[in-house]
Amino acid sequence: MxxxxxxxxxxxxxxxxxxxxxxxxxxxxxxxxxxxxxxxxxxxxxxxxxxxxxxxxxxxxxxxxxxxxxxxxxxxxxxxxxxxxxxxxxxxxxxxxxxxxxxxxxxxxxxxxxxxxxxxxxxxxxxxxxxxxxxxxxxxxxxxxxxxxxxxxxxxxxxxxGPGAPPSRHRLDPWRPEEFGRLHPDRPVLVVGTGLTMVDAVASLRGRGFSGRIVALSRRGLVPNVHAPTKPWPVPDLTAADLASLTRLTRRIRAEIAAAARAGRDWRDVIDALRPVIGYLWRSLPGLERSRFLRHLRPFWDVHRHRAAPPAATAIAREIAAGTLDVRAGRILAIADGPGEAVVTIRPRGGTTDETLTVQGIVDATGIxxxxxxxxxxxxxxxxxxxxxxxxxxxxxxxxxxxxxxxxxxxxxxxxxxxxxxxxxxxxxxxxxxxxxxxxxxxxxxxxxxxxxxxxxxxxx
Ligand SMILES: Cc1cc2nc3c(=O)[nH]c(=O)nc-3n(C[C@H](O)[C@H](O)[C@H](O)COP(=O)(O)OP(=O)(O)OC[C@H]3O[C@@H](n4cnc5c(N)ncnc54)[C@H](O)[C@@H]3O)c2cc1C
Missing domain, CATH: 3.50.50.60 (FAD/NAD(P)-binding domain)
Known part of the structure; x- marks a missing residue:
């Protein structure tokens, strides 16, 4: 051999x-x-x-x-x-x-x-x-x-x-859409996560004939942006001081996006220009600043960097406009499993009053x-x-x-x-x-x- x-x-x-x-x-x-x-x-x-x-x-x-x-x-x-x-x-x-x-x-x-x-x-x-x-x-x-x-x-x-969404007997795997076919067609479903996996899960639910209300929940309730035509933009000139602080780096990138807008260009041009140097930026930032990024900025970065194809984004926008998809910001406090349904207690972001939601399934779209x-x-x-x-x-x-x-x-x-x-x-x-x-x-x-x-x-x- x-x-x-x-x-x-x-x-x-x-x-x-x-x-x-x-x-x-x-x-x-x-x-x-x-x-x-x-x-x-x-x-x-x-x-x-x-x-x-x-x-x-x-x-x-x-x-x-x-x-x-x-x-x-x-x-x-x-x-x-x-x-x-x-x-x-x-x-x-x-x-x-x-x-x-x-x-x-x-x-x-x-x-x-x-x-x-x-x-x-x-x-x-x-x-x-x-x-x-x-x-x-x-x-x-x-x-x-x-x-x-x-x-x-x-x-x-x-x-x-990982463990993903909190445990429930009614948890559904977004990568096993055949499970969606067993859902009652019009009793609500909760999707935990509002990123690209949620976009896929909504398409799979509808593709399997589910016509009921979908609630999608994440800490910030941010949904991926849509792709649009882009043009090359020069890689921003970043100094050592920019790379030493997340606050400074974020400010610098925002300034670049503002400059692009003044030139009649789109924010996507700047985000795409950063792409070849992101590994370098990541390694240049001090460890504490990288941790801060993961704690605070990551969801914002993800929805700008990892964008949805236009047909997928349009489908989500239509669902939101029609009220069939309700995207919420908040966190799950408790899940009480019952026969055929789960009662989920949610604390809305910035709120003090809890809400309950009765759903027949919980799709875990929390990602990695x-x-x-x-x-x-x-x-x-x-x-x-x-x-x-x-x-x-x-x-x-x-x-x-x-x-x-x-x-x-x-x-x-x-x-x-x-x-x-x-x-x-x-x-x-x-x-x-x-x-x-x-x-x-x-x-x-x-x-x-x-x-x-x-x-x-x-x-x-
Ligand atoms: C749903 C989804 C959609 C995406 N869409 C895009 C996109 O449109 N464009 C884009 O650029 N990127 C996209 N991505 C990013 C994606 O991560 C990469 O494109 C790529 O598919 C990652 O591939 P991978 O092989 O590293 O991981 P995976 O696709 O997860 O493959 C890893 C493989 O390893 C196998 N494996 C794991 N452990 C073992 C073991 N112990 N023994 C044997 N086999 C094992 C698994 O079974 C699996 O098949 C998407 C990611 C996801 C999850």
Whole structure:
């Protein structure tokens, strides 16, 4: 058997890592791509089948290959017209259904698996339960009891799942919309969270025939802004003093937005201009200022930076105007489960009087979890064994600029995608992930090329 790098998780991050590794590694090396869910390539974001779940990036921005920006658009254009029916062409750009994007990614992996010559991409359909250090690398242990010797591994396990919304027997998973089909068509439903997951959940509820009132609740009740046509704006010139204080940085960005408005431009131009430097801004801010950002500014940033595709935003705006979707700011104080319904006590933001809401289901759209809340057995074992540790904010894993895990016992373990959130902050959108994949693959290839002959070959246990 050839020397191997494992990739744990075959969502967008892991799939991109695998494809870039195949291109970058010496020909004698192969890639073991491991996925516990039903399909390879799709992950959480692109596993949806709902046509109303659109990519929130314009088609030219989501090519799998940064050096071939038309790759996805060309693939899309090659589909029969009826299969392209859900593609939304708007003045702000073309937005494809995420299901089609998942299909595109799946096809890229299939092409790599069946490529001519000695197979170099091996798929393992099982949950990885442990990575045990052994001579020359690691033993990748699956839940099903298999063990694969590898020289190193990329952890691409996606967003952490946390406890999310307060527990209730009537809790619904936004990623299992088939559960929505069992709801009574017109008794209220509560969605906890008002971000892009809420936007998806509302589309799924309506898509499954639910016609009742939806209440969406978050601390601030902020809903994602809509995409609009944008034009390039120069990256703002930021001084060291701007980067030393969150207050000052925020003021500086607001001033830039005001300058853009005076020039007849849109705030989105400025937010998009910041995108390539966000990792730098994040790392430049002192730790306390980053914590302040997470506590106070994050919801505002999220609704400006992570915008909804126009058809999705229009659907939400219509629901709000019609009163069928009630977006509230506040927090849940208590949930009393009863047969067939839950009575939820809410404290409205800034209010002193509590309200109660009787709902038949509570959709948990609270988004991402934290390392200390995760029940993921692999992450827990890696942390306990000193092979990984949480980043300073507990949002993911500590890693260096070279994507290598920072831990008591550093080794050939790298990470990318949402697990880098605390390290890079801006790391989950398609353009960020595909760049990370190319970079991590190049770094791994450079490292294994320097290994003395025989090292990196499959370790024996
Ligand atoms: C609903 C949703 C919509 C989004 N829409 C967009 C968008 O329109 N545009 C955009 O740019 N970004 C979007 N994003 C951002 C998104 O995070 C990234 O685009 C990307 O999909 C993240 O991929 P990932 O592979 O890191 O994570 P995931 O998609 O979560 O994939 C991780 C995979 O790892 C597997 N896994 C985890 N643990 C193990 C284990 N121990 N063993 C084996 N397998 C394991 C999981 O089963 C999963 O398939 C969206 C995100 C979500 C959640």
């Amino acid at each position: 050839n020397p191997v790098i494992a990739v744990v998780g075959a969502g967008f991050s892991g799939s991109m890592a695998a494809l870039h590794l195949l291109a970058a590694l010496p020909r004698s090396w192969s890639v073991l791509l491991c996925e516990k869910a039903g399909s390879f390539g799709r992950g959480l974001a692109y596993g949806t089948e709902a046509p109303a779940h659109l990519l929130n990036l314009r088609s030219p921005n989501v090519s799998a290959y940064p050096d071939r920006p038309d790759h996805f658009a060309t693939w899309l254009g090659g589909l029969p017209e009826d299969e392209r029916a859900g593609v939304a062409v708007t003045p702000a750009g073309t937005f494809a259904p995420r299901a089609l994007y998942g299909r595109y990614l799946g096809e890229l992996l299939t092409e790599a698996v069946v490529a001519e010559g000695t197979p170099r991409l091996h798929l393992v359909h099982d949950a990885i339960a442990d990575l045990v250090p052994v001579a020359g690398g690691y033993a990748v242990r699956t839940e099903g009891g298999a063990s694969y010797p590898v020289a190193g591994a990329v952890l691409a396990m996606g967003n952490l799942t 979890g934290r390392i200390d809340e995760t029940g993921d057995p692999l992450l827990r074992r890696l942390v306990v064994r000193g092979l990984a540790r949480p980043d300073a904010f507990g949002l993911g894993l500590a890693a260096g600029d070279d994507y290598r895990l920072r831990a008591e016992r550093p080794g050939r373990l790298w990470t990318m995608g949402p697990l880098l959130r605390g390290t890079l902050w801006e790391c989950v959108a398609v353009p960020d992930i595909r760049s990370q994949a190319a970079e991590v693959a190049a770094l791994i290839a450079a490292e294994v090329e320097c290994l003395p002959a025989g090292r990196g070959h499959p370790p024996s246990e």
